[in-house]
Amino acid sequence: MTAPGTIVIALGGNAVAPPGERPTISNQFRHTRASLVPIVDLAAAGWQIVLVHGNGPQVGDELARNEIAADQVEPLPLGVLVAGTAGWMGYMIQQSLQNALVRAGVERSVVTLITQTLCRADDPDLRTPSKPVGHALDAVRQSRLAARGIPVRDGRRLAPSPKPAGIVERDMVRDLARAGHIVIAGGGGGPPVYQDPKLGLEGIDAVADKDRVAAILGREIGAQVLLILTNVKAVYRAFGTPAQEAIRRLTLAQADHLLAGKELGTGSMRPKVEAAAEFVRTGGERAVIAELADGLAALRGEAGTTITKEHA
Numbered sequence: 302m303t304a305p306g307t308i309v310i311a312l313g314g315n316a317v318a319p320p321g322e323r324p325t326i327s328n329q330f331r332h333t334r335a336s337l338v339p340i341v342d343l344a345a346a347g348w349q350i351v352l353v354h355g356n357g358p359q360v361g362d363e364l365a366r367n368e369i370a371a372d373q374v375e376p377l378p379l380g381v382l383v384a385g386t387a388g389w390m391g392y393m394i395q396q397s398l399q400n401a402l403v404r405a406g407v408e409r410s411v412v413t414l415i416t417q418t419l420c421r422a423d424d425p426d427l428r429t430p431s432k433p434v435g436h437a438l439d440a441v442r443q444s445r446l447a448a449r450g451i452p453v454r455d456g457r458r459l460a461p462s463p464k465p466a467g468i469v470e471r472d473m474v475r476d477l478a479r480a481g482h483i484v485i486a487g488g489g490g491g492p493p494v495y496q497d498p499k500l501g502l503e504g505i506d507a508v509a510d511k512d513r514v515a516a517i518l519g520r521e522i523g524a525q526v527l528l529i530l531t532n533v534k535a536v537y538r539a540f541g542t543p544a545q546e547a548i549r550r551l552t553l554a555q556a557d558h559l560l561a562g563k564e565l566g567t568g569s570m571r572p573k574v575e576a577a578a579e580f581v582r583t584g585g586e587r588a589v590i591a592e593l594a595d596g597l598a599a600l601r602g603e604a605g606t607t608i609t610k611e612h613a
Contacts, residue, residue, distance in 0.1 A: 306525035306586075307349040307478055311515035311576075312336060313531055314355030314489070316593055317390070324358060324436065326393075333397045336530075339596035340398065340483070345407045349478040351522065353515040354394060356386040356489030360508060361435015361458060379460060380492045380504035387415050387488025394485055411483045416518075417469040417502060418491035418509045424463035432462035432508050461507040463493055465514050468521055469502065475522035487514045512576040520583045527580040527588040528600065529573050534592045536574060536606040538564060551608045553581050577608045 316336045318324040343350055360382050367376040377385070391413030398411045430452050437456035438446070446452075452459040468474070468487065477484045490509030497503045512529055519527045535547040536559075551559070556578040565571040570590075577588035591598075591605025599605030 305346060305348050307351070307519075307522065308343065308526040308528055309351045309353060309515050309519035309522075309524045310340065310343075310596075311512050311527070311529045312352060312354045312593075313511075314357045314359055314390075315532060316530065317354070317393075318358040318436075319532075320358075320436070324362060329359075330393055330397065333393050334401065336593055337394070337398050337401050339530075339593075341401045341405050341407060342597055343600075344402060344409045344483060345405060349481070350483045351474055351478050351518065351524070352394065352483065352485045353487035353511050353518060354390060354485070354489070355511040356383065356390060356508070357432070357434050358436055359386045359390060360460075360489055361433075364458070365435060378504070379506040379508065380494075383489045383508055384415055384492040387491065388413070391415075391485045391488050398483065409481060409483055411485065412477060413485040413488070414470060414473060414477070415488070416471075416474065416486045416491045417494045418465045418487065418514055419467040419469060420463040420465055420493045420495055420505055420507070420509065422495040422497075422503075422505065426463050427461045427505070427507060430459035430461045432460050432510065433457040434460045434508060461505075462510055463505065463507050465490070465493070465509045465517055468514070468518050469494065471518065471521040474518065478522065487511060487518055490514045510572050510576070512573050513579075516576040516580040516583075516585075516588075519580050519585055523584075525586045526600070527577060527585055528596060529577060529588070529590045530593045530596055531569075531573065531590065532592065533570065534595065534605070536565075536570060536590055540564075540570070548606050549602075550612070551606060552612055553578060553608065553610050556581075556608050574608075581608050581610055 363382040395411045474486045490511040493505040494502045538546045580588045588608045595604035
């Protein structure tokens, strides 16, 4: 039987640590196990799978742990904490997925690869932090951050988020996926790095957007499909109003038109649509944005929003 192809799946960090719940490790393992159900089905169907996950809540909590313990142990910079979350979250996802595959009788192996995300050292976005990380903070902690010059929006601290341009370890990801292994890569968007003319790769203290990273990685390994799993059913027109309407299909031109207007605002859906459109523009067959529970139905075109070059 011919394999369906290669799919890159982007899974949000909020799916593992949802707002309004204590982010204990047991809770995060529980949500991780629940989130992997559609991935087991894709593995059983023969897809070559690369899984990219977010780390917004987790890396913000790591920053807080470092700051609270700063008078006892040397704190770690943000770029290193991104790599750290890619490691322990990768372990959590890898173990949970391995167990689920065994229970389902699917003989596939899972591997976590720490991948570095190439960015520009002079990216202007490094000067204007915009990516919310961690959980909502009380007023006292917000004022302490503000006193240190750390911006806060809607109760959450903001971190710099440069635009990703490439994945250093893309060939290894491609080769592992082609060999049939399920690869967890680009964890937390991958620690951002830049190419120094003398030193080589050097880290940046920032967080790359995991949806953009998933789109770039998909392009670089020749994936056919990008599946962005989120906590919203689909892309909507007039979202949040009584007239809101789910958009089931978008051509690339329609997606660009939507992005050119103000309908998507500046919320979390805009970068998802931007990433999906860029994936299709640079060679992907289709990109799908869907709620986690609807992942498989969305791949069949029965849920979520599908973006293609032209109408299918």
